[in-house]
Amino acid sequence: MPTPEYLIAYKKLRKREQPRHSERWDQCPVTDEVMDNVVLVVAPPDYPQLADGLEIGAVYEYEHEDSSWYCIAERSLDGYFFEWCGTLVKLVAGRELKGGPFSLVDWCNKLSEMMEDKEKYPETDGRGPFWELLRYNLRGMTYGPVVCAKLVADFDDWDPEIWFRSDEKFYNFYRKMRECFSCARDANSLVTYPRPWMEGGKFFIEPKLGADPNRRW
Numbered sequence: 001m002p003t004p005e006y007l008i009a010y011k012k013l014r015k016r017e018q019p020r021h022s023e024r025w026d027q028c029p030v031t032d033e034v035m036d037n038v039v040l041v042v043a044p045p046d047y048p049q050l051a052d053g054l055e056i057g058a059v060y061e062y063e064h065e066d067s068s069w070y071c072i073a074e075r076s077l078d079g080y081f082f083e084w085c086g087t088l089v090k091l092v093a094g095r096e097l098k099g100g101p102f103s104l105v106d107w108c109n110k111l112s113e114m115m116e117d118k119e120k121y122p123e124t125d126g127r128g129p130f131w132e133l134l135r136y137n138l139r140g141m142t143y144g145p146v147v148c149a150k151l152v153a154d155f156d157d158w159d160p161e162i163w164f165r166s167d168e169k170f171y172n173f174y175r176k177m178r179e180c181f182s183c184a185r186d187a188n189s190l191v192t193y194p195r196p197w198m199e200g201g202k203f204f205i206e207p208k209l210g211a212d213p214n215r216r217w
Contacts, residue, residue, distance in 0.1 A: 011184060011186065130151065
């Protein structure tokens with residue numbers, strides 16, 4: 001049976017002030033019960049700015065009605081999300097990723113590097129449009145409100161050209177992705193991919209290693 005894969009946007013988050021459980025971040029340190037309305041803020045050690053606007057390593061609570069789920073793939077049925085990312089790079093940067101096969105991390109890194117240009121984007125140290133989306137999209141990281149607002153601006157800036165140069169399927173997915181990040185561009189909000197991919201029936205947890213400074217699992 002195919003498994004849907006989602007990006008989730010949360011808003012109106014409230015930081016939990018209690019110390020984290022010694023073993024599981026989503027377990028209450030007082031009652032030992034697993035909490036189902038919490039999210040952990042993680043960020044890559046080499047780019048902690050991804051979570052700007054939130055505290056890395058902190059646990060935030062949310063109301064379920066303040067979460068929005070955006071299906072990006074049906075595992076085992078299609079790889080359109082990967083195709084979409086590659087086409088996005090081709091449309092924006094005029095470059096195409098060749099070779100492979102790649103690990104998930106290498107694929108993300110190589111695609112995002114195609115968007116880099118220090119002369120064109122000096123204000124971001126060369127990180128071009130959609131860089132954060134391509135670099136960390138399926139790696140279990142947290143997009144804080146600052147980066148979400150930046151990505152929404154990227155979607156808006158490129159919308160006319162993408163509409164003109166892409167097909168209906170690509171553009172509809174483009175608008176869906178914009179809507180997802182738009183939900184989390186205000187304070188106390190975030191977007192995350194909640195779990196890693198699975199390969200051979202096992203969780204592929206490599207991307208999250210080192211992301212949480214208090215990792216216990």
